[in-house]
Amino acid sequence: MGKSKARIFRKGINDQITKMTRCDAVAKVAQYLxxxxxxSARDLITMFGLSAEEILEAGASYESVIALKNIFEK
Incomplete structure (x- = not known):
């Protein structure tokens, strides 16, 4: 196996996404905000379809949530 292919395999192994539940995602979004x-917060919000109320209840600041109000589902 060539160096490039070995590097691609190692990168794929190291970049695997861990299993994340919706609760974990809400907590991570609050932390990121x-x-x-x-x-990073925007990526998780769109991936899980989170609402502003969920993120506020998780402890995110009101100002940071309002700054992203255009991406929340209505």
């Missing part, structure tokens, strides 16, 4: 990482 409080840290200011809006891109």
């Amino acid at each position: 409080n840290e200011g990482d809006n891109n």
